[in-house]
Amino acid sequence: MIICKSETELSFMRKAKRMEKETIHCLAGHIEPGFTIGKLDHLADWYIRSQGAVPSFKGYNGFPASICASVNEQLVHGFPGRRKLNKGDILAKTRQFTMSHAIRQYIENPNRGIPEQGPRLKTGIELAIESLIQIGSRHIGTLEDNWMVVTVGLVPCAHNGHTKTVATDGMDIFTKLSA
Template sequence: MIICKSGTELSFMRKAERVDSETDHFLAEHIEPSITTGELDHLADRYIRSQGAVPSFKGYNGFPASICASVNEQLVHGFPGKRKLNKGDIIAKTRQFTMSHAIRQYIENPNRGIPEQGPRLKTGMVLAIELMVHIGSRHVGALEDNWTVVTVNVASRARNEQAVAVTTDGMDIFTKLSA
């Protein structure tokens, strides 16, 4: 079921995404070798609450933290904890969205989509576009926590996430910070 959001709901989502994007920038200032993902989670929790917001991940279906902190082989939903970051590590803080089927299909099989298939975009729809591309084995698995998705034998990876709303004027990218 696709739910179209009202203007008021989109306004709340826009504010929440702004806090989320600002949290990313705040955390970037603290990422350095030897900091733990648990320390980053604590900093994020304090920052989010200082903005008058509540971390949406914490407690969601039993998730124990305010952010997901995925390092290196962890694609998404990594539990923050005692893992220390090393120079050259790749860390991604994620929101609670999943990659769209259409984008996955494009990456895996470019130009092979079926025209006129799937739902039409309508005003009020919000899309979570989460790209996860890795070079190496295509095989992935989950850790015992049943949340953390990891890659097997990865040479390199890239990840990006955007929240986009369909509006009467086109698209509104919630996760884009103004200069």
């Protein structure tokens, strides 16, 4: 079932996504070798609460942290903890990363589906568009915590996503970062 969001719901979503961007900006200055993912989580939790909000991940279906922070081989839903960042680590969700033109073309190539098939996009429909990229094999596995997804062989990977909503004048990209 596809649900079209009301303007009130979209307003709440914009506010939440703005808070997410502000939190990422707050964390960006602390992403350096030696800093632990757990410290990033504590900082994010403090910042979100200092703004009068509550971290939505914390406690959701047992998720133990305020942020998902996936490093290197962790594709999605990484638990913050004692892991220290090293120079060259890929940290998903707290910084942008660049892709080569060839990979970008492959990922963004339009018309992968069958034209005129599937539901029509209408104003208020929310889309979560996520790119999951890894080196080598496409095989992944979920750890015993039933949350963290890692690459088989622990090869580096990256995850990036945007929340978009169909608007009357195009797409409203809630997660677009300002320059």
